[in-house]
Amino acid sequence: MSSPASRIRGPYLIDKPGPDLVNQLTDLFSRSASVAPDPLDSTDFDGGNLRATAMRIASGAMDPAGSLIVSDAGEDLIGCISLEQEVDPLRRHRGIVRLLLVDPNFRGQGLAGELIEACCERARSLGLSQVYLREKGGFGAETYYARHDFRLVGRFPGGIRMAQGIDLDELWLLREL
Template sequence: MSPERSRLIVARGDGALVGWVLLRRDPDRLVGHWGSIHHLQTRPDRRGRGVGAALVGEARRVARDELGLEQLRLAARGGEGLEEFYARLGWREAGRWPGALRLAPGDDRDEVLMVLTPL
């Protein structure tokens, strides 16, 4: 049986879905020791209440304790304050792809590459 490749982690509050994040691991043996965070989403009316931080914390725990990973990576949209959000949770910037994301004509943003290690 192959190792688990992804995990969807959800947050619920008052009986409703308030956020989610997807944790993935690459099946290639050369990079099988790290995972990546995709699509951290929280309901707009729940932002600023720790839901996102709790989801990232749970993803970190699952990656380390259940999937046996050693590090996590993610790509965040620049210019949204996400670098600061993740930095408060222990992540560090590893690089950028300048102007990689075009939100609208004339609104290009960097894609910020971040890493969390050790878990």
């Protein structure tokens, strides 16, 4: 594992996923799941199956409606954000952020913000005028994303059921591009 002093490259778009992408994503997810989770991470890890989540995210990078943007430090992915363009003809003007994750060793350095901005730039290049995301309530997501020009547009009370049987509000946050 690279250290925070390693040279950081990115964010950059994965336009042709290599054969190691699933393993690199699985490693990133594993490092993130092995510490106290960051409540702002929008990852559910498919109920704990890290490889299944990595495969889903990697396959989205190969989909014409999907985009995966990453940062790395040497051989290791240290952050990623996934954007999916809506396919419904009435919603093709918007995209959903499906994943934002930063390695715990690299948090607090502005990398998540860089990934968000790269994602929004990618959305603009695709002709999108809005991006939105759904996030867990009660952990400061609304305040965090407001710093990146997202605004709360909806709240689904009890919309997220955690593994521990705890229900959290699901927040819908939108950014106009």
